[in-house]
Amino acid sequence: MKEKILFMLIPSIIFFILVSINSIGVSFAQEICSLTVSNNLDFLPLNPGEISQDTTTVLTNHGNLEITDIRISATDWSTTFPASQSHYSLLSDQDYQTGMRAVPTSPSDESIGEPTPPFLLAVENTQSVYFKLKIPDNQPAGDYSQTITFTFGCGVDGV
Amino acid sequence: MFKIKKIFALAVIAFLLTVTSVFALGMTAGIVRIVVDVGSANFSSFGLMNSGNDTITVNLRAEGDAAQFLEFQKTVELLPKILTYVYVKATIPSTYDGSLGGNITGNIFAVQEGTPGQVQINVQAKKSVQILIPEFGGKLPEVKSQIQTETQAQDNAEENPLTGFATLVSTNSLLYVVIIVVVLFFAFIVFRRYDISIKPKGVKI
Numbered sequence: 001m002k003e004k005i006l007f008m009l010i011p012s013i014i015f016f017i018l019v020s021i022n023s024i025g026v027s028f029a030q031e032i033c034s035l036t037v038s039n040n041l042d043f044l045p046l047n048p049g050e051i052s053q054d055t056t057t058v059l060t061n062h063g064n065l066e067i068t069d070i071r072i073s074a075t076d077w078s079t080t081f082p083a084s085q086s087h088y089s090l091l092s093d094q095d096y097q098t099g100m101r102a103v104p105t106s107p108s109d110e111s112i113g114e115p116t117p118p119f120l121l122a123v124e125n126t127q128s129v130y131f132k133l134k135i136p137d138n139q140p141a142g143d144y145s146q147t148i149t150f151t152f153g154c155g156v157d158g159v
Numbered sequence: 160m161f162k163i164k165k166i167f168a169l170a171v172i173a174f175l176l177t178v179t180s181v182f183a184l185g186m187t188a189g190i191v192r193i194v195v196d197v198g199s200a201n202f203s204s205f206g207l208m209n210s211g212n213d214t215i216t217v218n219l220r221a222e223g224d225a226a227q228f229l230e231f232q233k234t235v236e237l238l239p240k241i242l243t244y245v246y247v248k249a250t251i252p253s254t255y256d257g258s259l260g261g262n263i264t265g266n267i268f269a270v271q272e273g274t275p276g277q278v279q280i281n282v283q284a285k286k287s288v289q290i291l292i293p294e295f296g297g298k299l300p301e302v303k304s305q306i307q308t309e310t311q312a313q314d315n316a317e318e319n320p321l322t323g324f325a326t327l328v329s330t331n332s333l334l335y336v337v338i339i340v341v342v343l344f345f346a347f348i349v350f351r352r353y354d355i356s357i358k359p360k361g362v363k364i
Binding site for chain 1: 211270280
């Protein structure tokens with residue numbers, strides 16, 4: 001019986017010690033907002049005039065203070081078609097035209113929470129952001145790229 | 160003994176999965192306020208933190224009316240889980256005529272660039288900056304003493320921004336290895352002493 005208990009207990013203790021060593025490293029004394037973005041986006045190949053499916057990235061606040069505002073902006077697609085061809089929403093499966101907002105080129109344009117600002121991201125909370133892309137009609141075939149930037153403020157001076 | 164090793168290996172693998180790299184940029188709260196007399200300079204600072212597990216580089220730039228008066232590092236390397244302070248120097252030349260008033264505002268942006276791809280994602284922290292020039296009416300808000308306290312707290316935190324054991328682990332990654340070796344050694348001693356394998360030596364099944 002003793003052996004069975006040890007058999008189960010020792011690996012568990014080792015695991016929890018190791019995890020504790022890892023997780024303890026994120027504690028800090030200062031008030032900090034920390035924005036994590038899960039991954040890059042990929043709309044997959046699309047034809048002219050076609051609208052993509054939802055592709056998503058997840059925002060997380062790993063700090064110890066609520067993020068008071070998050071804004072989004074983007075560059076034009078390889079300077080050939082506008083950033084606003086990318087639309088985003090905080091809800092999944094929204095209609096490209098009626099349920100999503102065009103990505104602006106400047107972060108000062110709008111909070112991602114609009115039309116109900118301010119958008120808050122509490123400590124250790126996550127928020128998925130869904131994107132769709134519509135390729136302009138008659139767009140020549142090619143590889144196009146875009147840079148999307150999430151801008152955040154912290155505390156009383158939120159963006 | 161084989162099963163014990165297998166379970167132990169799974170525990171280590173599970174641990175390694177928990178330390179998978181994350182893409183995260185953190186920033187201390189509050190506004191950077193700098194009181195400067197005409198013809199002189201003054202400093203303030205704000206903190207940036209990399210909450211991920213790999214060292215990252217962020218690029219800094221200033222925008223707004225205050226930008227022309229500010230000096231700071233344009234690139235900062237952030238070690239994992241270490242709060243790094245960026246010192247901001249505001250200089251008001253003696254020729255300043257007050258055209259921008261005594262309260263000049265702007266923003267400093269710290270950008271962490273994502274991996275290039277079809278859509279590259281950047282994370283950008285925005286820090287508001289105020290330059291206050293007393294000669295032209297610029298003055299601190301009523302919470303002056305609170306700001307000073309915050310500045311002192313920042314100075315203290317700069318030396319030791321993390322608490323407890325995190326300080327040791329964050330500043331010395333070798334400690335991770337030492338701890339793991341100690342745990343493995345401890346486990347080895349226990350396994351030897353109790354011989355808790357499925358088929359212990361000397362026991363015929």
